Amino acid sequence: MxxxxxxxxxxxxxxxxxxxxxxxxARLAEGAAISRQAIAKHLEVLAGAGLVRRGEGGPGRERxxxxxxxxxxxxxxxxxxxxxxxxxALERLRAAVxxxx
Amino acid sequence: MxxxxxxxxxxxxxxxxxxxxxxxxARLAEGAAISRQAIAKHLEVLAGAGLVRRGEGGPGRERxxxxxxxxxxxxxxxxxxxxxxxxxALERLRAAVxxxx
DNA sequence: TACACCTGCAACCTGGAGGTTGCACATGGC
DNA sequence: GCCATGTGCAACCTCCAGGTTGCAGGTGTA
Numbered sequence: 510m511x512x513x514x515x516x517x518x519x520x521x522x523x524x525x526x527x528x529x530x531x532x533x534x535a536r537l538a539e540g541a542a543i544s545r546q547a548i549a550k551h552l553e554v555l556a557g558a559g560l561v562r563r564g565e566g567g568p569g570r571e572r573x574x575x576x577x578x579x580x581x582x583x584x585x586x587x588x589x590x591x592x593x594x595x596x597x598a599l600e601r602l603r604a605a606v607x608x609x610x
Numbered sequence: 611m612x613x614x615x616x617x618x619x620x621x622x623x624x625x626x627x628x629x630x631x632x633x634x635x636a637r638l639a640e641g642a643a644i645s646r647q648a649i650a651k652h653l654e655v656l657a658g659a660g661l662v663r664r665g666e667g668g669p670g671r672e673r674x675x676x677x678x679x680x681x682x683x684x685x686x687x688x689x690x691x692x693x694x695x696x697x698x699a700l701e702r703l704r705a706a707v708x709x710x711x
Numbered sequence: 712t713a714c715a716c717c718t719g720c721a722a723c724c725t726g727g728a729g730g731t732t733g734c735a736c737a738t739g740g741c
Numbered sequence: 742g743c744c745a746t747g748t749g750c751a752a753c754c755t756c757c758a759g760g761t762t763g764c765a766g767g768t769g770t771a
């Protein structure tokens with residue numbers, strides 16, 4: 510999942526989908542400097558990581574993509590857990606140093 | 611920065627440094643299945659992203675690496691900002707839909 | 712019907728990330 | 742002094758992520 514967010518193009522896609530709401534592949538490719546298929550591949554990757562979902566977009570020809578905000582929360586929580594472990598480790602080190610002499 | 615956390619090996623390194631406190635390259639390479647130089651390269655990348663810092667480790671031969679917890683907070687804040695933008699976009703969409711008819 | 716879009720699939724190319732090996736240098740213990 | 746250990750640098754290899762091109766299939770609109 511961090512790997513999915515790690516690519517700048519994909520991070521920009523996520524940000525844009527967040528700011529503008531659900532958009533189709535073609536619409537997302539309009540502004541970008543790369544081809545529509547490249548965008549589509551990135552969206553595949555984001556979908557694989559659960560960060561994005563294909564909206565139905567009606568039975569018609571347009572299929573819009575939308576953000577899955579739960580995954581962003583999960584990522585945030587993972588970072589919180591890691592930094593909490595860091596604090597605990599520091600505390601343990603401090604205690605060990607104070608006991609030793 | 612997300613790219614730095616995106617690699618599994620590097621994420622494991624960060625988690626391990628958080629759990630066990632500052633460690634030297636050789637110590638980190640002991641358990642891993644890859645060579646010491648590979649670990650060193652990953653640590654370079656993490657340092658380039660500001661997620662990790664070279665401790666002095668005395669003037670001696672050991673140089674330990676330690677976590678830079680501020681960067682983890684920054685990453686968390688970035689995710690918060692993105693998901694907040696998403697909520698705002700949803701709100702705007704809702705308002706637009708209600709006004710149209 | 713014909714035309715204009717939007718989409719999906721597959722083959723193909725290329726640069727750089729991830730990894731290894733080999734060597735040289737410094738430091739600490741005997 | 743000698744050896745073990747921790748480190749840094751550089752050349753080299755391999756593979757896949759990111760990107761492109763080309764084509765075929767659906768779906769609205771005139």
